[in-house]
Amino acid sequence: AQTVTQSQPEMSVQEAETVTLSCTYDTSENNYYLFWYKQPPSRQMILVIRQEAYKQQNATENRFSVNFQKAAKSFSLKISDSQLGDTAMYFCAFMNQGGSEKLVFGKGTKLTVNP
Amino acid sequence: NAGVMQNPRHLVRRRGQEARLRCSPMKGHSHVYWYRQLPEEGLKFMVYLQKENIIDESGMPKERFSAEFPKEGPSILRIQQVVRGDSAAYFCASSRGQPDTQYFGPGTRLTVL
Numbered sequence: 001a002q003t004v005t006q007s008q009p010e011m012s013v014q015e016a017e018t019v020t021l022s023c024t025y026d027t028s029e030n031n032y033y034l035f036w037y038k039q040p041p042s043r044q045m046i047l048v049i050r051q052e053a054y055k056q057q058n059a060t061e062n063r064f065s066v067n068f069q070k071a072a073k074s075f076s077l078k079i080s081d082s083q084l085g086d087t088a089m090y091f092c093a094f095m096n097q098g099g100s101e102k103l104v105f106g107k108g109t110k111l112t113v114n115p
Numbered sequence: 116n117a118g119v120m121q122n123p124r125h126l127v128r129r130r131g132q133e134a135r136l137r138c139s140p141m142k143g144h145s146h147v148y149w150y151r152q153l154p155e156e157g158l159k160f161m162v163y164l165q166k167e168n169i170i171d172e173s174g175m176p177k178e179r180f181s182a183e184f185p186k187e188g189p190s191i192l193r194i195q196q197v198v199r200g201d202s203a204a205y206f207c208a209s210s211r212g213q214p215d216t217q218y219f220g221p222g223t224r225l226t227v228l
Contacts, residue, residue, distance in 0.1 A: 033214070045158070045206060045219035091157055100171040101214040102148065105157035 002027045002094050006106035013082045014114050020067075021077045021109045023092030031097035034068065034075045039108070040088040048090070051075065053097075082113045117142065119209050119220035120189075127226045134194040134201070136223045140209030147190040148217055149182060152204040164190060165212070197227045 003026045013019035025034070036048040051059045051068050058066050063080045079086055092106040120139040128134050140147050146165055150158040160174040164184035175182065179197075184190040194201055204224050208217035 033216075035216070037219075042221075043204060043224075044221050045208075047216060047218065050216055095214060095217075097214060100163055100173070101146065101210070101212065101217075102160040102163055102171060102174070103150070103158070103208075103217060104160070105150075107157045 002029075002096065002104045004092050004094050004104050004106040006090075006092055006109050008109045009107075010110045010112070012112040012114055013079075015082055015084060017082055018078060018080045019082055019111065021079075021090050021092075021111065023075045023077070023106060025073050025075065025092070025094050025104075027073070027094065027096070029096050029098070033095045033097065034066075035093040035095070035103070036064070036066070036075075036077045037091045037093060037105075038086075038088045039091065040085075045091075049077065079111075084113050084115060087111060087113045119144075119207055119218055121207050121220035121223050123223060124221060125224050125226070127228065128197050129228050130198055131196050134197050134225055136192040136194075136205050136207075136225070138190040138192070138207030138209075138220060140190070140207075141218055144209035144211055144218075146210045146212040146215075147184050148208045148210075149190075149192050150206045150208065152206060152222070154203075158206060161192070194225075197225075199227050201225060202227045 034051045038046045067076045089108045093103045149161040162182045163171040179195045204222045206222045207220045210217045
């Protein structure tokens with residue numbers, strides 16, 4: 001069974017600075033997807049970024065980018081120019097490409113952006 | 116361009132009552148997933164459905180919980196004879212499948228008194 005580990009329960013960063021959230025996962029599969037979701041105080045789950053395992057290029061979405069290290073099974077999220085609205089829980093998630101399409105989530109990292 | 120819709124947003128039940136949670140997927144999406152989030156926890160997969168079919172229910176408790184996604188209408192997650200431990204946020208997600216990115220609804224917060 002796949003597992004996802006987020007080793008940082010809480011982090012904080014100053015507005016306009018850069019922060020990196022860590023995620024590692026365990027799988028024997030070769031084809032899969034990785035995601036970062038954001039859950040602000042409203043509790044809505046919002047997709048931040050997605051990475052296909054077969055792609056060597058790291059995904060980027062505006063201020064959000066990932067460092068995907070397939071051999072190390074690591075998938076960290078970098079937030080540049082942090083904004084107050086980035087304050088949220090961030091969840092890393094894994095989806096196997098074959099079989100059931102369920103997402104396996106980590107326990108989350110609570111990020112606080114300070115003014 | 117409506118997203119995934121869930122209702123009710125908040126549901127209060129007394130122990131022993133039934134809870135029905137509804138989910139309407141995004142337009143064009145035929146795959147629905149239910150997840151449960153306990154306080155201070157990540158989301159845990161419960162069930163994956165396509166129209167009129169349960170594809171994977173490996174995360175569903177064996178008793179009291181059931182799910183359906185009929186040909187017409189929303190997907191329903193049904194919890195019979197609720198207990199206090201069922202108190203949680205229940206999220207529905209939808210996708211086009213194949214697989215594809217899942218988009219989440221706002222969740223239903225169930226409180227069992």
